[in-house]
Amino acid sequence: MERLFCDPRRCVGCRACEIACAVEHTPSKDLFVSVLNRELGPPRRRVQTVGAQPYRVAIGGVVLSLGCHHCDPAPCVDACITGAMHKEDGQTVCDTDKCVGCWMCVMRCPYGAITPKVKAIKCDLCPDRREKVGRSRYACVEACPTEALFAGTFEEFQRVLAEPVTAVWEGRQ
Amino acid sequence: MKKTQRFVIIGASAAGSSAAETLRRYDPTAQITVVSDEKITYSKPLLSYYLAGKLGEEQLFFRAPDFYERLGIERIHARAVGLLPEKSTVELSDGQKLKYDKLLLATGAAPRFPKVEGIHRDGVFGLRKLEDAQGILTRLPKTKRAVVLGGGLVGLKAAEALKERGVDVTVLIDSPHALSQMLDESSARIFERIFEQNGVTIRTKAKPVAVLGTKEKIEGVQIASGEVFPCDLVVVGKGVDPSLELLEGTQIRKDYGVCVDDYLRTSVENIYAAGDVAQARDVLRGEPWINALWPCAVEQGRVAALNMLNKETIYRGSMRMNSVQFFGVPVISAGLAVLTPGPLGGHPGEHDETLEAQPVPGIYRKIFLKDETIVGFVLVGDVEAAGVLRILMERRVTIAPVKDELLELGPDLGRVLPLIIENKERFVEREFQELVHTVGV
Numbered sequence: 001m002e003r004l005f006c007d008p009r010r011c012v013g014c015r016a017c018e019i020a021c022a023v024e025h026t027p028s029k030d031l032f033v034s035v036l037n038r039e040l041g042p043p044r045r046r047v048q049t050v051g052a053q054p055y056r057v058a059i060g061g062v063v064l065s066l067g068c069h070h071c072d073p074a075p076c077v078d079a080c081i082t083g084a085m086h087k088e089d090g091q092t093v094c095d096t097d098k099c100v101g102c103w104m105c106v107m108r109c110p111y112g113a114i115t116p117k118v119k120a121i122k123c124d125l126c127p128d129r130r131e132k133v134g135r136s137r138y139a140c141v142e143a144c145p146t147e148a149l150f151a152g153t154f155e156e157f158q159r160v161l162a163e164p165v166t167a168v169w170e171g172r173q
Numbered sequence: 174m175k176k177t178q179r180f181v182i183i184g185a186s187a188a189g190s191s192a193a194e195t196l197r198r199y200d201p202t203a204q205i206t207v208v209s210d211e212k213i214t215y216s217k218p219l220l221s222y223y224l225a226g227k228l229g230e231e232q233l234f235f236r237a238p239d240f241y242e243r244l245g246i247e248r249i250h251a252r253a254v255g256l257l258p259e260k261s262t263v264e265l266s267d268g269q270k271l272k273y274d275k276l277l278l279a280t281g282a283a284p285r286f287p288k289v290e291g292i293h294r295d296g297v298f299g300l301r302k303l304e305d306a307q308g309i310l311t312r313l314p315k316t317k318r319a320v321v322l323g324g325g326l327v328g329l330k331a332a333e334a335l336k337e338r339g340v341d342v343t344v345l346i347d348s349p350h351a352l353s354q355m356l357d358e359s360s361a362r363i364f365e366r367i368f369e370q371n372g373v374t375i376r377t378k379a380k381p382v383a384v385l386g387t388k389e390k391i392e393g394v395q396i397a398s399g400e401v402f403p404c405d406l407v408v409v410g411k412g413v414d415p416s417l418e419l420l421e422g423t424q425i426r427k428d429y430g431v432c433v434d435d436y437l438r439t440s441v442e443n444i445y446a447a448g449d450v451a452q453a454r455d456v457l458r459g460e461p462w463i464n465a466l467w468p469c470a471v472e473q474g475r476v477a478a479l480n481m482l483n484k485e486t487i488y489r490g491s492m493r494m495n496s497v498q499f500f501g502v503p504v505i506s507a508g509l510a511v512l513t514p515g516p517l518g519g520h521p522g523e524h525d526e527t528l529e530a531q532p533v534p535g536i537y538r539k540i541f542l543k544d545e546t547i548v549g550f551v552l553v554g555d556v557e558a559a560g561v562l563r564i565l566m567e568r569r570v571t572i573a574p575v576k577d578e579l580l581e582l583g584p585d586l587g588r589v590l591p592l593i594i595e596n597k598e599r600f601v602e603r604e605f606q607e608l609v610h611t612v613g614v
Contacts, residue, residue: 048587
């Protein structure tokens with residue numbers, strides 16, 4: 001199954017993925033209209049600095065963008081008392097109509113990838129972009145200016161990691 | 174040709190359903206039978222939402238109503254009344270005898286009623302089955318005042334629901350404070366105040382001695398001091414005990430619940446147990462325990478099913494944890510250090526350091542440490558970081574390098590990722606391994 005990965009060598013921590021994600025999940029899907037209409041919810045992935053103080057120096061200030069891993073088996077699905085959180089073609093999906101906000105999933109998710117905000121909010125792999133292909137299939141991937149975000153299988157992503165980092169414009173020629 | 178396996182599951186709640194689903198996922202041809210004394214499969218933790226009127230009956234299904242039918246699983250509405258392991262047979266209340274190759278006991282637990290005078294009067298309810306909630310709702314038009322016995326999660330959720338239905342509610346709690354099996358005293362006081370602010374009376378150190386009334390009518394509850402709390406309805410929320418009736422006359426080893434090994438096998442061949450009835454590995458206690466909680470039951474159901482399919486799978490163990498919301502304020506707690514010894518002699522864990530913060534009013538965080546590892550935590554108001562703290566506790570990771578930032582922890586796994594990389598052998602899940610590999614590049 002296709003999932004999202006972040007290449008920490010490319011991620012500069014610009015948080016464009018966070019904004020794109022929040023905007024994608026508004027009715028207008030437009031940054032400025034969604035701000036005006038107060039439609040913006042929490043982003044479903046977040047840019048994070050790896051390590052607390054002593055580590056930041058040691059690891060060299062690595063940043064990366066993290067969200068739901070769509071685990072199998074998924075601890076959040078086990079935890080859900082309503083059946084809202086469920087698996088669908090390998091994806092972990094929350095049916096927010098069924099969610100009652102008990103936060104059992106938040107307690108169980110070891111990645112902190114679920115935001116408790118009235119309903120359980122998490123990466124849904126952009127269902128409104130199902131028809132799109134390439135980098136525009138996912139809002140965060142499309143928005144990533146350094147192409148740190150990658151959509152594919154982990155095996156494909158490993159091949160990316162095995163390659164040296166090339167400048168983005170080189171890849172676009 | 175491979176012989177068709179016959180699997181029988183007793184119980185159709187969290188553990189039973191999860192096991193049935195798993196069996197079918199990996200064995201499309203097996204004959205799977207689920208026996209339950211309840212007509213429909215619904216989510217017990219949602220009963221208080223139903224009682225409060227927030228959910229209708231059709232919203233209590235955690236799987237589609239045709240779940241069993243669609244998976245080709247036979248669901249029998251009957252009670253399992255006899256178990257004959259030497260004949261690999263289960264006897265049902267309707268006279269049927271079911272033969273099995275592998276059997277799963279997922280019989281769950283039943284509410285514990287205090288042994289006081291009048292406790293079996295009409296108008297005294299548990300809140301464990303749909304019929305309990307329906308019984309309470311039927312009486313509601315005649316109910317002005319209710320007494321809830323027990324200040325645990327179920328008791329307080331019932332109190333909240335009744336209050337939202339316009340009933341005057343008093344909660345009588347034996348222990349020195351509410352939620353003594355979930356929270357330490359100072360965290361519990363926050364919720365006692367929230368209940369009082371919402372008009373629910375909380376009385377601690379109040380031991381009920383009698384439910385007063387006539388045959389038709391409840392009149393009140395008397396406590397040890399002699400004081401009487403007048404009421405028309407009593408709800409009992411004093412915990413549950415595993416349902417072990419089916420074990421009678423068998424060699425299946427039991428302690429408080431059914432004893433199971435790390436593969437969730439009972440002491441008798443081809444019989445497994447999962448859910449609130451199973452006393453399984455506990456990662457914090459170092460001795461088997463029952464953590465009667467939905468997520469644990471679902472996971473155990475799946476692991477038991479995998480082992481019934483001869484797909485050897487170790488159960489990693491559960492731990493004490495819970496998540497709940499009262500009057501809109503969420504709380505998640507986990508670990509033993511947060512416990513106070515309760516009427517059942519709870520097992521509080523030791524700690525040598527407490528981190529505590531109240532960054533803004535309404536948000537309270539507390540983390541208990543022992544030898545620089547997390548042994549318990551309570552998050553009130555903002556619970557976002559709970560899963561990350563929980564996994565660090567479960568995998569017994571030394572948090573010394575991030576201690577100063579632990580209380581500020583948002584949902585960012587990033588900050589503690591170096592701890593996970595350092596202890597990567599304890600994070601065997603594929604997703605963690607991928608992350609470790611990614612950052613390690």
